[in-house]
Amino acid sequence: MNLRVYRFRNSLFLSLLIFLFIFFCFISSAQARDLTEEAQQIFEKHNSSIVQIRVISLRSGEKAALGSGFFFEKDGIAATNFHVVSKAVNHPSSYFVEYIASDGAKGKMEILNVDPVHDLVILRADEPLDTYLKLGGLDLSKGEKIFSFGNPYDLGMIVVEGLYNGLLEHSRYRKILFSGSLNPGMSGGPAVFRDGSVLGVNVATAGNDISFFVPVYYLKKLYQEVVSNNGKALAQNWEDIIGARLAREQEVFVERVINAKNWDKRQIGIVKVPAEISSEFKCWDRPADDKRSWIKDAYLTCSTEDQIFISDSFHTGSVYFQYEWYQSKGYNPFRFYNLYELYASNREYRFGNAERRDAGNFICDQNVVDVKGKSVKIEFCTRAYRAYKGLFDINFQISRIDMFNQGLVVNISLLGVTDKQSKNFLKKFISEIEWEK
Amino acid sequence: MGKIIVEIISSAKIKRELHILDKDSIAIGRGYDNDVILSDSYVDSVHVRISCGENQSLIVEDLNSRNGVSTLKNENHLKLAKRISESTQIDSGDLILIGNTLIRVFHSSHKILPVKPISKEKSFLYYFGRSSTHWIIGLIGVILINYINGWLYYPFTDNPTNQIIFGELLGLVGIVVWAGIWALIGRFIRHRYRFRVHFAISCFFVILLIPIINISGFLGFIFMNRALEIWSFVILLGSLTALLLFLHKTYATHLKFQTRMILAISIPVSLIAISLMGTIAFQGQFRSEPPYYARLKPPIVKPLKVYNLDDYFVNMDKTFKKAKDKLDEMDSTEPDENLEDQNSFFLDPEPKID
Numbered sequence: 202m203n204l205r206v207y208r209f210r211n212s213l214f215l216s217l218l219i220f221l222f223i224f225f226c227f228i229s230s231a232q233a234r235d236l237t238e239e240a241q242q243i244f245e246k247h248n249s250s251i252v253q254i255r256v257i258s259l260r261s262g263e264k265a266a267l268g269s270g271f272f273f274e275k276d277g278i279a280a281t282n283f284h285v286v287s288k289a290v291n292h293p294s295s296y297f298v299e300y301i302a303s304d305g306a307k308g309k310m311e312i313l314n315v316d317p318v319h320d321l322v323i324l325r326a327d328e329p330l331d332t333y334l335k336l337g338g339l340d341l342s343k344g345e346k347i348f349s350f351g352n353p354y355d356l357g358m359i360v361v362e363g364l365y366n367g368l369l370e371h372s373r374y375r376k377i378l379f380s381g382s383l384n385p386g387m388s389g390g391p392a393v394f395r396d397g398s399v400l401g402v403n404v405a406t407a408g409n410d411i412s413f414f415v416p417v418y419y420l421k422k423l424y425q426e427v428v429s430n431n432g433k434a435l436a437q438n439w440e441d442i443i444g445a446r447l448a449r450e451q452e453v454f455v456e457r458v459i460n461a462k463n464w465d466k467r468q469i470g471i472v473k474v475p476a477e478i479s480s481e482f483k484c485w486d487r488p489a490d491d492k493r494s495w496i497k498d499a500y501l502t503c504s505t506e507d508q509i510f511i512s513d514s515f516h517t518g519s520v521y522f523q524y525e526w527y528q529s530k531g532y533n534p535f536r537f538y539n540l541y542e543l544y545a546s547n548r549e550y551r552f553g554n555a556e557r558r559d560a561g562n563f564i565c566d567q568n569v570v571d572v573k574g575k576s577v578k579i580e581f582c583t584r585a586y587r588a589y590k591g592l593f594d595i596n597f598q599i600s601r602i603d604m605f606n607q608g609l610v611v612n613i614s615l616l617g618v619t620d621k622q623s624k625n626f627l628k629k630f631i632s633e634i635e636w637e638k
Numbered sequence: 639m640g641k642i643i644v645e646i647i648s649s650a651k652i653k654r655e656l657h658i659l660d661k662d663s664i665a666i667g668r669g670y671d672n673d674v675i676l677s678d679s680y681v682d683s684v685h686v687r688i689s690c691g692e693n694q695s696l697i698v699e700d701l702n703s704r705n706g707v708s709t710l711k712n713e714n715h716l717k718l719a720k721r722i723s724e725s726t727q728i729d730s731g732d733l734i735l736i737g738n739t740l741i742r743v744f745h746s747s748h749k750i751l752p753v754k755p756i757s758k759e760k761s762f763l764y765y766f767g768r769s770s771t772h773w774i775i776g777l778i779g780v781i782l783i784n785y786i787n788g789w790l791y792y793p794f795t796d797n798p799t800n801q802i803i804f805g806e807l808l809g810l811v812g813i814v815v816w817a818g819i820w821a822l823i824g825r826f827i828r829h830r831y832r833f834r835v836h837f838a839i840s841c842f843f844v845i846l847l848i849p850i851i852n853i854s855g856f857l858g859f860i861f862m863n864r865a866l867e868i869w870s871f872v873i874l875l876g877s878l879t880a881l882l883l884f885l886h887k888t889y890a891t892h893l894k895f896q897t898r899m900i901l902a903i904s905i906p907v908s909l910i911a912i913s914l915m916g917t918i919a920f921q922g923q924f925r926s927e928p929p930y931y932a933r934l935k936p937p938i939v940k941p942l943k944v945y946n947l948d949d950y951f952v953n954m955d956k957t958f959k960k961a962k963d964k965l966d967e968m969d970s971t972e973p974d975e976n977l978e979d980q981n982s983f984f985l986d987p988e989p990k991i992d
Contacts, residue, residue: 546932561965582928
């Protein structure tokens with residue numbers, strides 16, 4: 202649900218642009234009066250520190266991506282979202298980043314540090330602006346008025362007024378929930394408190410006035426790394442840094458999940474299985490299929506809601522598992538197993554649209570394993586990442602084959618993990634399954 | 639006075655003509671004075687002389703013909719024909735090639751093989767071709783095996799009867815069409831229309847086909863080996879197809895045993911070879927999802943090897959390593975592929991707004 206999902210056909214986009222521009226001209230005067238005086242003041246005061254970020258193709262000189270950004274330190278240090286400039290990060294030889302300030306000033310930008318996990322990038326402009334925003338803290342309470350800046354649909358810089366609604370509990374990292382409307386093009390813009398201090402960075406929207414910011418402390422941490430490196434870029438080629446950050450992120454996640462006491466469990470058939478094992482996971486049931494009255498089945502799927510954006514085609518970091526339980530209604534074992542086999546092979550993977558440039562092909566093996574006296578068939582598939590050495594996507598499917606009239610399929614997928622992490626996770630996961638009532 | 643027997647073999651080897659000549663020496667050519675007159679424009683007016691030699695041998699003499707005379711032993715090996723320059727001794731039963739005409743010459747004292755008794759015991763194929771019960775047994779067999787198969791695999795509802803009947807009818811139509819084609823081929827080549835036999839053969843193919851599919855599935859499960867399942871299926875199906883083609887050819891054509899055999903085997907073998915080549919050719923292609931292999935059999939069937947959990951996790955490293963190697967292999971097979979963002983090729987008709 203990031204802002205990047207929106208795309209327009211050229212003609213449609215142009216006509217919409219013209220329409221919106223005219224509309225905007227009419228509305229803006231009226232709206233300016235409706236806006237609180239406070240928003241107006243804040244906009245006027247800080248407008249000069251906020252810029253549009255463009256990713257420009259070296260081949261054609263044309264823009265390939267648009268977003269927003271802001272200066273937060275002297276010497277032209279600016280921030281935006283990773284997904285805004287991902288093309289320039291992934292292919293530094295084909296793209297560069299530039300900004301356009303509110304007064305029309307243009308300048309090239311250098312990437313100093315990247316963090317795809319929290320969707321942040323730190324940039325430095327060749328010719329710094331005079332003004333910049335101060336980074337603040339998060340010591341405010343739910344319901345306080347905050348403001349977000351950005352350049353939606355390339356229409357010009359706007360300010361959005363909304364309410365701070367605390368930090369998300371159920372996400373990989375704690376995003377700020379903002380009750381206001383962010384739109385495509387505003388990604389990377391700042392969210393500011395009424396004193397003008399930055400409290401977060403625009404990152405995503407779920408529509409209907411539900412939007413998200415990256416809390417400012419991740420930006421501070423990322424900038425600290427630049428400072429420790431004497432203000433120089435941490436790398437020219439970002440593959441190693443991104444790979445290390447992804448591995449670290451999954452490491453922390455796996456550690457936390459493995460060490461959590463009392464895993465949340467659900468009953469499915471005669472088996473008790475892990476469900477919302479940490480706050481990131483959400484589990485969903487699917488109503489039993491009426492057409493399958495000859496087989497009784499139960500279904501549970503659990504997944505982390507977030508994923509880490511690497512490029513338009515490549516997302517990683519998500520973890521999900523699902524369970525299917527089959528109970529024969531008086532069929533002979535061969536017929537039941539044929540049906541069981543049929544449904545077990547009908548998989549729905551969530552490996553996204555990773556392409557050849559992102560990863561290799563899956564390699565699978567299948568074995569029968571004795572788990573606590575129960576025979577299970579395990580099919581294990583994995584593929585290696587191309588740029589980020591040592592990271593893998595894995596799919597791990599366990600099917601019980603020790604019962605004549607019942608079947609259980611457990612399918613686990615981990616994206617962007619190391620071999621060691623995935624083994625630790627799977628070991629713990631298998632040990633937590635209670636195979637009998 | 640000896641006798642010379644001359645057999646003229648037509649180019650299609652179907653029509654044969656015998657001349658029995660009460661002479662010690664004969665002349666062959668296009669002219670009317672010859673003992674054997676040939677209407678072959680590549681033959682001289684008096685082309686060759688053949689005379690009796692000693693011990694059943696014959697002497698061939700080229701009478702200064704323009705295109706010469708060649709001798710050979712086997713009518714199928716025309717390329718081995720040797721051109722003679724002077725009078726040459728040949729054995730009775732050997733062939734000579736003059737112009738475009740193939741001739742076999744016998745000495746009158748040529749020994750013939752003893753008579754073969756007609757076998758009282760008829761072969762399986764003999765009965766298969768004659769008995770009317772086989773196609774009925776085949777038909778019943780196909781209906782039964784289709785029903786069992788449909789009952790095991792197909793029913794997606796509580797009442798699968800209609801679906802199974804539909805499947806049965808579709809299968810039978812296929813068999814009738816296939817058998818009809820072969821019967822038609824037989825009609826054209828052999829002037830015999832044995833639809834019933836071809837129908838029975840097709841039925842027995844289907845009856846054996848369904849167990850074969852299942853057998854390889856069980857093998858794959860017992861040995862937990864996908865390659866074994868695929869290859870056992872390919873080999874079994876290939877042999878069955880070869881047998882099917884062989885039987886159809888036996889009844890529809892008058893090819894020799896060896897030829898029928900080679901043709902029957904070469905078709906499945908070449909199909910397998912082509913698909914194997916296809917697999918190899920597309921090996922480096924990117925696939926965004928795992929190839930899924932779900933073989934699950936009830937606990938009556940025991941897989942050969944059962945790991946304990948700790949060993950399993952130790953073994954897992956091999957798969958991780960294979961995945962890394964696969965990536966390197968894909969790089970090496972198509973290193974020139976442009977791995978950059980595809981959007982960069984376009985002059986950005988749709989700018990992306992984040």
